[in-house]
Amino acid sequence: MTSLFERESPANLIAARILLAGTALWMLLSRPGLAGVLDFPAPMWSSVSFERRLRFFYVLPSAAEQVLFIAIHITLVAVLIGVYPRLMAFISALLLYHFAPLETILWTPNPYLRGFTIPILGLLVLSFAPRERPVRWPLLLIQIFFVQIYFFAGYAKLFTSGLRWLEAENIRHYLILMNQYLGFPRTSLAFTVAGYGWMCALIAWTGMIFDLAFPIVLFSRRARYVMVPLALFFHVANAILFRVVFQNTVLLLLFVNWEWVVSRVRQMRPAPAEPLATGAR
Amino acid sequence: MRIVVVSLVQLAAFLVFVVLCAAIPSARERTQRRRRIVALAAYLVVTNLAIGITQKDAWPLTNYRLMHGLVNPMSEEWRVGFFGVDRSGREWRIDPHTWRAISDWHLQFWVLKQFENSSPAEREEVLRHLLWLAEKDRAFVTARGRLPNHSLLGPLAAPQWWLWNREPRVPREPYAKIRLYKEIWTFEDKLATGRNRERKLLGEWTAR
Numbered sequence: 001m002t003s004l005f006e007r008e009s010p011a012n013l014i015a016a017r018i019l020l021a022g023t024a025l026w027m028l029l030s031r032p033g034l035a036g037v038l039d040f041p042a043p044m045w046s047s048v049s050f051e052r053r054l055r056f057f058y059v060l061p062s063a064a065e066q067v068l069f070i071a072i073h074i075t076l077v078a079v080l081i082g083v084y085p086r087l088m089a090f091i092s093a094l095l096l097y098h099f100a101p102l103e104t105i106l107w108t109p110n111p112y113l114r115g116f117t118i119p120i121l122g123l124l125v126l127s128f129a130p131r132e133r134p135v136r137w138p139l140l141l142i143q144i145f146f147v148q149i150y151f152f153a154g155y156a157k158l159f160t161s162g163l164r165w166l167e168a169e170n171i172r173h174y175l176i177l178m179n180q181y182l183g184f185p186r187t188s189l190a191f192t193v194a195g196y197g198w199m200c201a202l203i204a205w206t207g208m209i210f211d212l213a214f215p216i217v218l219f220s221r222r223a224r225y226v227m228v229p230l231a232l233f234f235h236v237a238n239a240i241l242f243r244v245v246f247q248n249t250v251l252l253l254l255f256v257n258w259e260w261v262v263s264r265v266r267q268m269r270p271a272p273a274e275p276l277a278t279g280a281r
Numbered sequence: 282m283r284i285v286v287v288s289l290v291q292l293a294a295f296l297v298f299v300v301l302c303a304a305i306p307s308a309r310e311r312t313q314r315r316r317r318i319v320a321l322a323a324y325l326v327v328t329n330l331a332i333g334i335t336q337k338d339a340w341p342l343t344n345y346r347l348m349h350g351l352v353n354p355m356s357e358e359w360r361v362g363f364f365g366v367d368r369s370g371r372e373w374r375i376d377p378h379t380w381r382a383i384s385d386w387h388l389q390f391w392v393l394k395q396f397e398n399s400s401p402a403e404r405e406e407v408l409r410h411l412l413w414l415a416e417k418d419r420a421f422v423t424a425r426g427r428l429p430n431h432s433l434l435g436p437l438a439a440p441q442w443w444l445w446n447r448e449p450r451v452p453r454e455p456y457a458k459i460r461l462y463k464e465i466w467t468f469e470d471k472l473a474t475g476r477n478r479e480r481k482l483l484g485e486w487t488a489r
Contacts, residue, residue, distance in 0.1 A: 111340070
């Protein structure tokens, strides 16, 4: 409990703010048509119930939505550069909550792995972080949000499928099915990997152990040296083999000690030249 | 009724989180502030554990499940295929990124769930819209020789969650029709032959 109130480096909190706002802005700029989903033909919206529209406040006219969509870009830039960061983070989080489900709303109101979830939760926490004395709890909560992605992804597999999920044959099926479904030819690397049972078993076990063990980064700084690069490898491998892209990969940098990085950068800078002493000669 | 209650509970879970966050700066003294921070942390831990362990959902507090089931190699798999048809009758698979912010995957689910239950007029409205989007991309590819990015960030834009195989081939002439098929295959069949077992026409619309 005391760790919630320990001192935190201002550099780490600033980095978290920049990473969260930067990720959200990157996603928004990558999805410029997001607000336009509200203008899809009415029959396409027939699957979205009234209470779901209310839950995400889809009640405004199209012009107002477009204004809000522009506004969210501005508020995120303000967070990024530190202009009224708390207020702007709060507004950004609420607007992200409003717009993020549009990517999936025709089928599900849960866009949980599409890049906006952690920025929403993180920006909300940061918007109420204390100004005067930087403490640990805001960053710790954001890090907890992030590690949950891995832990519960592993837990869900065991909860739903039990230990059978770990069988090599299941991973083989996933490798092939995902690539078939997404339209890739049989020459893809995934099909080759699927041909080796030991590789499929290795993917299953290392993936599961990694998922369930990832929360260790909350308790051990040393573990971060192993787990964070491993996570990067994990996401690259997932993109190549299973064709799944994790848009929050950059948020792994939340576990970097930015105070240490800043101090190293300062040390590397050449010392300022001493002013010429008058009358030295 | 159940979906109304579930939606309200999901909304409430988020609003409680916002209120607990907002209560922190207004605390008058240090002890009160600490209590509120502990209450926020406790709420998040308990809620997230409850959601994670029970595998329920209250996005943005969510369970993060992904590829958690077992694949049955004997079961029928499906995909909704969106095709533009040129004047000669040749079909061209439409690029999965054509639907802008809506992912092809979610559009497929929508088609299977809602499209068949829609009236002919509603179907026409949807197909007309999809063909309009597809035609905009076709014209872009014809003019520029590459698929559009739909983003100012160009190649630096965030990819979609599923990395679809892109479909850069388009006819030089505008599409005359759009067709939607349910493509069906079994895992081992497709592995052996590289083909779908069958496809069922779900809808078709001719541009006027």
